[in-house]
Amino acid sequence: MSDAFPAEGMALTHILVVSDLAKSVAFYRDVLGADLYREYGGTSAVFTFAGAWLLLVTGGGPTSDKPNVTFASPDTPDRVSHAMTIRVPDCHAAYAVLRDRGAAFLTPPVDHGAEIRAFFRDPDGHLFEVSEARPA
Structure with a gap:
């Protein structure tokens, strides 16, 4: 063994x-x-x-x-014990595709300097993030 x-x-x-x-x-x-x-x-x-x-x-x-x-x-979507991040080359493009397919985002993509990200939930409230990392 x-x-x-x-x-x-x-x-x-x-x-x-x-x-x-x-x-x-x-x-x-x-x-x-x-x-x-x-x-x-x-x-x-x-x-x-x-x-x-x-x-x-x-x-x-x-x-x-x-x-x-x-x-x-999940019993409430506003309390999260885990989330999944999907690293993407272009957050705005991923946001547009997923939104057009029916994903309900919490906000449009937000620019945080080092990354641009946006969050959406599945039908049960599991949280997903699309995130574009920027070069340092």
Whole structure:
């Protein structure tokens, strides 16, 4: 047995708990542009996006491998425990494309000097950022 961790062949998947799988699948596929890899029995869907894996799951209670843990979608969109940043070459262009596809941004892109960024949410309130880094 090898003690190499991480090891070749591993991949990180980010799990997002959603309340309505069909609505979320449509958002991630049609708005974000993620590739649907597989769906499982109406309770989960796997996407690939920009070299990452996203697993959308419906909520649920504890199981034998995660006792005392309940999966639930965000209860309020204004309280965030995590967000995902999508680094883009042109924030204004990404904003325009995503907005035209139906993404609801909190504000238009804001220039912070070292970066330009804009935030939007998925149907359950998971926060995403498109960010353009500027050369120092």
